[in-house]
Amino acid sequence: MLSGVGLTYEIAAGRVLAPYFGTSLLTWTSVIATVLGGFSLGSAIGGFVAERPRPVAVRNVRAALVATAVLMAVSPTLLGAFHASGARGTGGMIVTVLVVFFPASVCVTLPSPLLAKLAIxxxxxxxxxSLGIVMAAGSVGAIFGAILAGFVALPLIGATATFAACGALALLCLPFLRGGASAQPGVTVAAAGFVAFAGIAGAPTCQFESGLSCLHVDDRGAQVRLVSDGTLQAAERKRVGEADDNNVELALSYTEWLWSRMDRDLGPEASVLFVGGGGYSLPTKLLASRPGAQAVAVEIDPLVTEVVQAHLPQAGAMIDRTGYDVTGRASGRRLGIAHADGRVYLNETQRRFDAAVMDAFSSGSVPAHLVTMETFERLRDIVDGPVYVNLLDRPDGPLARGVNAILRQVFEHVEVVDAAEIQTGRVNVLFAASNAPLAPLDRLPEGYRSIRISDARAFTDDRGWVGHR
Incomplete structure (x- = not known):
């Protein structure tokens, strides 16, 4: 059981970190290294504990299980406190991960050597x-914990309750420890009460949560804003007066440039692929302004679509009116929705498109497998017209340079603009790439400028983007 608790805790730790520090290769590396380091130290300490007289060893293991329960249940609160205190960037993330997740990782594995000794x-x-059976049971428990976290606990009950559940399972191991000094029921009851309180009364990390997304809807002010893992994902301006379904206003400046480019490049019956549904703002604008156009939006998380339908009025109305599942028949509808990974859809689709928009994000960065040479070569094979790309990066940063290198190798014509800096020091870097010449725009949205990106190595599936931190 403890192995399952440990792996569930590890996966939940990586998930709950996303709203504060994003999801990238670096964040997951930090979590995995920290938790495995805790497991190693806990096993080493547990070995010395197992050599003590039985009553002392059992008492120490009971204390470790109680500490495990409390530390796991309080992890989301500690994480929020560290972030609120100013922990930022790679250094802040590493310190936060160590302080928040290392102690519980030590405590959860401390009982293992004693349990192995008892089995022998x-x-x-x-x-x-006997030792082989104990090790195999630990591996089976870890597998079960990983499956439970990813497929059941996090999608169904959320991160905060998952941490509390891990603590509760640790406490459930106490009755199986027999021998030695009698347990202190007051301490156990207090720990159980704390774990229950943390699971029930603890503030959820996310307003809407799935195994893939941590979403918040901000309905204050003049806009409805959709935030995913702490990064602004989409926004709609609130309508004043009578609604006009054919007049869709774009709230984010980067979408204004993308739409200006699309409006200039595409015909009245264009078929456009959107990799990354997000707030469905651009598909909504396309279909509202071009009654003969069609769109397919590939959004990996069904929860995003559900939240958009419920909370973003214009996009939600468009999905309700004309959206359909691309695995079924269109029945005259024009907005196909595929709940799938963008790269998987690209590899499997047999459809052809007049243009494509690459606007998929995981936290504050583009998933690495969507910015490789192989991805854009596949796009070139199924898209007859231009490909538009939205990135967040530092001005002339490594992600922009790698994508620029890809596009200039795959397409004959590439246009690049960027916008004013945002709070993180990164900007929207926008590309339009085509094998046909791109007609110039009459004007750029306010704050945007044409830029030149430095030369760099193109990303591939083998040597790709590692993500922002």
Whole structure:
């Protein structure tokens, strides 16, 4: 059981970190290294504990289980407190991960050596098979914990309740520890009460949560804003007066440039692929302004679509009116929705498109497998016209340079603009790439400028983008 608790905790730790520090190769590396480091230290300390007299060893293991329960249940609160205190960037993320997740990782594995010793002593003369069974049981428990976290706990009950559940499972191990000094029921009851309080009364990390997304809807002010893992994903201006379904206003400046480019480049019956549904703002604008156009939006998380339908009025109305599942028949509808990974859809689709918009994000960065040479070569094979790309990066940053290198190798004509800096020091870097010449725009949205990106190595599936931190 403890192995399952440990792996569930590890996966939940990576998930709950996203709203504060994003999701990238660096964040997951930090979480995995920290938790495995805790497991290692806990096993080492547990080995010394197992050599103590039985009553002392059992008492120490009971204390470790109680500490595990409390530390796991309080993890989301500690994480929020560190972020609120100013922890930012790679250094702040690493310190936060160490302080928040390392102690519980030590405590959860401390009982393991004693349990292995007890199993060996129970079968004299068969020490080898006993130890093998214990190790196999630990591996099976870890597999079960990983599956439970990713497929059940996080999608169904959320991160805060998952941490509390891990603590509760640790406490449930206490009755199985027999021998030694009698347990202190007051301490156990207090720990159980704290874990229950943390699970029930603890503030959820996310307003809407799935195994893929942590979403918040900000309905204050003149806009409805959709935030995913702490990064602004989409926005709609609130309508004043009678609604006009054919007049869709774009709230974010980067979408204004993308739409200006699309409006200039595409015909009245264009078929456009959108990799990354987000707030469905651009598909909504396309279909509202071009009654003969069609769109397919590939959004990996069904929860995003559900939240958009419920809280972004214009996009939600468009989905309700003309959206359909691309695995079924269109029945005269024009907005196909595929809940799938963008790269998987690209690899499997047999459809052809007049243009494509690459606007998929995981937290504050583009998933690495969507910015590789192989991805854009596949796009070139199924898209007859231009490809538009939205990135967040530092001005002339490494992500922009790698994507620029890809596009200039795959397409004959590439246009690049960027916008004013945002709070993180990164900007929207926008590309339009085509094998046909791109007609110049009459004007750029306010704050945008044409730029030149430095030369760099193109990303590939083998040597790709590692993500922002």
């Amino acid at each position: 002593e129970a079968r004299p003369g068969r020490e080898g098979s």
